[in-house]
Amino acid sequence: MNNGKSGRAIEILLVEDNPGDVRLIQEALKDGKLRNNLTVVGDGEQALAYLKPTGARALAGRPDLVLLDLNLPKKDGRELLAEVKEDPDLRHIPIVVLTTSESEADILRSYELHANCYITKPVDLDQFIHVVRSIEDFWLSIVKLPVE
Secondary structure, three states: OOOOOOOOOOEEEOOOHHHHHHHHHHHHHHHHHHEEEEEEOOHHHHHEEEEEEEEOHOOOOOOEEEEEOOOOOOOHHHHHHHHEEEEEEEEOOOOEEEOOOOOOHHHHHHHHHOOOOEEEEOOOHHHHHHHHHHHHHHHHHOOOOOOO
């Protein structure tokens, strides 16, 4: 592992409201090369509460990587992305947009909001799993992530 966090599991926050996609991502990461802890939340409000904990979770660590769907209930992915990247305490967390949208407007807006990358979810099951494993390989094996 090349991210400077050897010896501990990588913390991933998945912000996804589709149970089928959650299950596929869980399976792909479970069979992956690196130890990881995947936390799943179903909307942007839950994600923000996780990223800015209060009460008993106030001292909890932050995720090393966020996988973010754009089309979410309550607070959508675009709103969450904007809030996270505007927050000096959170903006260093890499956010990978993983969504069904192929809209050029969504792609441009995501990068304007400082998404670290934009990936369209493949419809094909094998391709979907391949994409998730590629995200893991790149972001958690090759990229050097900041250490909190």
